[in-house]
Amino acid sequence: MKLSFNLEDASQVAIGAFVLAVPISFSEEAWKLGETLPFANLLLVFILSLLFLGIFAYESVFQGNIKDRIPAFLWRIAIAYTITAIVVCLVLLSLDKFPLLTDTLVAFKRLIVIAMPASMGAIIVDSFDKE
Numbered sequence: 001m002k003l004s005f006n007l008e009d010a011s012q013v014a015i016g017a018f019v020l021a022v023p024i025s026f027s028e029e030a031w032k033l034g035e036t037l038p039f040a041n042l043l044l045v046f047i048l049s050l051l052f053l054g055i056f057a058y059e060s061v062f063q064g065n066i067k068d069r070i071p072a073f074l075w076r077i078a079i080a081y082t083i084t085a086i087v088v089c090l091v092l093l094s095l096d097k098f099p100l101l102t103d104t105l106v107a108f109k110r111l112i113v114i115a116m117p118a119s120m121g122a123i124i125v126d127s128f129d130k131e
Contacts, residue, residue: 004072005079009126016125017084018091021118025091034110042112049116053077053123060127080126084119085111 024030037045054077058066066073088111092098100107 012126013083013122017087017118017122020121084122
């Protein structure tokens with residue numbers, strides 16, 4: 001099994017994130033949810049994103065064998081979420097729905113809301129070439 005994270009992995013994560021980020025980013029419901037979701041719920045969405053990324057990476061990418069590879073496992077989750085966040089930012093920015101300079105809180109809330117499903121797309125596509 002391939003353990004390193006290279007350009008091919010990064011591109012797979014980005015494409016997987018893009019596949020789910022695009023349709024959700026066009027949704028007015030996602031924009032409004034990003035405006036109105038309370039902090040506790042937003043934190044729960046973020047934690048659930050990381051939890052499900054971890055479960056999927058553990059079972060699929062690492063095939064349940066992380067005993068001696070915990071740093072690689074944690075790195076894969078962190079980098080997958082980070083690349084997903086960048087993709088979501090770019091998509092929302094291109095739609096003029098990422099008001100980072102004028103309403104930073106709304107921008108980050110939208111990012112977290114849309115990154116949840118997009119991160120799952122990212123890790124699923126990343127797992128396709130694993131053995």
